[in-house]
Amino acid sequence: YKRVTVKSLIEMKRNGERISMLTSYDFSMAKIVDDANVDVILVGDSASNVMAGHETTLPITLDQMIYHASSVIRAVKRALVVVDIPFGSYQSDPKEALRSAIRIMKESGAHAVKVEGGMEIKESVKRILNAGIPVMGHLGLTPQSIYKFGTYTVRAKEEEEAQKLLDDAKLLEKLGCFAIVLEKIPAELAKKVAESIHIPVIGIGAGNGVDGQVLVVHDLLGITQEFNPRFLRRYMNLYEEMGNAISRYVVDVKSRDFPNEDEQY
Ligand code: KIV
Numbered sequence: 001y002k003r004v005t006v007k008s009l010i011e012m013k014r015n016g017e018r019i020s021m022l023t024s025y026d027f028s029m030a031k032i033v034d035d036a037n038v039d040v041i042l043v044g045d046s047a048s049n050v051m052a053g054h055e056t057t058l059p060i061t062l063d064q065m066i067y068h069a070s071s072v073i074r075a076v077k078r079a080l081v082v083v084d085i086p087f088g089s090y091q092s093d094p095k096e097a098l099r100s101a102i103r104i105m106k107e108s109g110a111h112a113v114k115v116e117g118g119m120e121i122k123e124s125v126k127r128i129l130n131a132g133i134p135v136m137g138h139l140g141l142t143p144q145s146i147y148k149f150g151t152y153t154v155r156a157k158e159e160e161e162a163q164k165l166l167d168d169a170k171l172l173e174k175l176g177c178f179a180i181v182l183e184k185i186p187a188e189l190a191k192k193v194a195e196s197i198h199i200p201v202i203g204i205g206a207g208n209g210v211d212g213q214v215l216v217v218h219d220l221l222g223i224t225q226e227f228n229p230r231f232l233r234r235y236m237n238l239y240e241e242m243g244n245a246i247s248r249y250v251v252d253v254k255s256r257d258f259p260n261e262d263e264q265y
């Protein structure tokens with residue numbers, strides 16, 4: 001396997017090769033995702049929703065993120081593994097931010113971290129980068145500040161917020177981030193951002209004018225059901241398929257069909 005690196009991602013942008021990125025939170029899923037040649041695996045704090053059933057990403061802890069990340073790392077041979085620093089582990093000061101990033105890198109073996117925000121977290125981003133830890137930015141809809149906005153609607157539709165987003169993207173590039181996620185913003189703005197900076201812009205609900213795409217793998221596979229934003233393309237209905245398989249198992253147990261002669265010692 002030729003490993004994906006932060007350098008090769010920037011090269012992919014230069015060559016016009018689109019970048020594929022998906023989440024994973026555990027060993028078994030990460031193995032499937034990595035073997036399918038996904039370039040970047042994100043251990044997202046969406047694990048708070050998808051894995052733990054919380055309503056927001058806020059409750060997940062640094063220890064829990066490290067557990068998910070180390071499980072993913074053990075499965076991955078090719079993809080670059082990026083880990084979200086969770087809410088409350090980097091916002092209070094740059095030293096705390098660096099401490100959290102170091103814990104993720106040391107204890108999980110991850111390759112990079114991701115943080116939400118621009119100008120507000122400038123010093124923390126600098127500090128982490130100075131330690132030699134690659135940082136991915138995340139602008140637009142930033143779920144860790146959901147209570148500031150109140151809704152999960154499209155961001156940066158107004159000129160002022162759009163300009164701030166563009167400025168933040170340029171700042172993150174200047175600081176030395178290797179890529180930026182743009183979540184749920186107008187396609188036209190996302191395209192403009194991607195054309196304004198040299199580092200890859202990975203979109204989710206940000207249209208087709210960016211350098212790559214990211215989705216939550218459970219959404220793509222149709223394991224989750226209630227989440228149905230316009231930007232989501234479902235490739236399977238695994239909720240139904242898994243449910244059917246499990247129902248058949250229940251029927252086979254009840255009817256004493258399972259196990260049969262060959263399935264015992
Ligand atoms: O946590 C997550 O899954 C994310 C992606 C949606 C970008 O941050």
Ligand code: NA
Binds near residue numbers: 044045084
């Ligand atoms: Na996230």
